[in-house]
Amino acid sequence: MSETIKNKLLETDLYKIFDVEEDSPIEQIKKAYRKKALELHPDKNPDNKEEAERKFIELGKAFEILADKTARAAYDAVRRQKREKAKRDQQLDEKRRKLKEDLERREAEAAAKYEKKTEIYKKSKEEEWLQKEVDRLRKEGSKLLEEEMNFINQQIRLEKKRTSESETKQTKSNKQQAVPKIKITWSKEKASDKIKLDENLLNHIFSSYGDIEFIVMGKKSSAILEYKNEQSVIKCYNDEANLNDKYGLVIKIIGELSPTVKNKETSPQKNQESVVDDLANFDSTKSFEDMEMEILKKLKAASS
Structure with a gap:
């Protein structure tokens, strides 16, 4: 997985991509993935195939994380950590925020560095967990994603076959107008x-x-x-x-x-x-x- 896609995953709400809740079961996520994948499949978007291919790959990576229990748990942990930090920052009023900034400036360099390292460590710990799971999936390959990709490709082939058969039947029908x-x-x-x-x-x-x-x-x-x-x-x-x-x-x-x-x-x-x-x-x-x-x-x- 490229560094760009990796960073984007850390900043993206994967549940929002599939229009599902955070506690949604894997069956619901799988159903949402199939629907999105059929819409974004490069064969269904011949006029903008390169962009469709990029979105299709990102969709697969997002599904890969949410479909794996361990990777999903790591991703959820990062989300919780970010929400909690945002909530804490929001609760600080202007006065307390100013006080915090002043205190941080007055604190000894060692104390300031310690606090900063603690916060970075906490953040890095969660993100490192997610990163490890993403790397594991990349190395091992996701069997569930492979199955879903096969399903999507089969649906595309069936749709093409139905279209071809319909055109063939129409051609035969035109040819078979009986002469008295x-x-x-x-x-x-x-x-x-x-x-x-x-x-x-x-x-x-x-x-x-x-x-x-x-x-x-x-x-x-x-x-x-x-x-x-x-x-x-x-x-x-x-x-x-x-x-x-x-x-x-x-x-x-x-x-x-x-x-x-x-x-x-x-x-x-x-x-x-x-x-x-x-x-x-x-x-x-x-x-x-x-x-x-x-x-x-x-x-x-x-x-x-």
């Missing part, structure tokens, strides 16, 4: 008169409206298609008459379009269906996990 899917159905008889419909052909037909995320073929002349954006969904839906005329395809939108997207005059929502209902038209022998795996494979293939 399209259900495609056709009559086998009508489609066979024109052309054989399979996944490759459907991909060729519908990619003209935009980039496709995936296509999942159903068992009963149907398929589920997802575009990468809503504009492609609108283009496809608005061209339903042409698709029906050329290939015998019927288009239905699954899900809801965002309010910012311009809809067709005949609202597509009238033809919207739930994803759960549409999945019922797929191969019933497949489990939900199989269907989910198939869709994930399609998504992976589309992104590669």
